Amino acid sequence: MNDSLDHLEIWKPDGVAVEFAEYALFVLDEVIGHANDGNDGLSKDDAEALLADDDRFTETDAEYALDVLQSRRHIYYVDEWVYITPTDD
Secondary structure, eight states: OOGGGGGOEEEOTTSOEEEHHHHHHHHHHHHHTTOSSSOOEEEHHHHHHHHHHSTTOOHHHHHHHHHHHHHTTSEEEETTEEEEOOOOO
């Protein structure tokens, strides 16, 4: 994976430019943050597929984005399920 993706800006639907991993977090939060079934996580495979379905990510990009988000502690894993780290905001 090319480390230059770390600084790639992507435009969100609201017209705001964000960095590559931040956009991945935005995409995940749209699904995990709005789950109505009481489940606040997503399987790792589903998270990768969700990102890869976005035309801004390849499958490799999706895997890399999850790795970056985990290394920055924006997400964490429990038994192969992805959860967004709560913030004080």
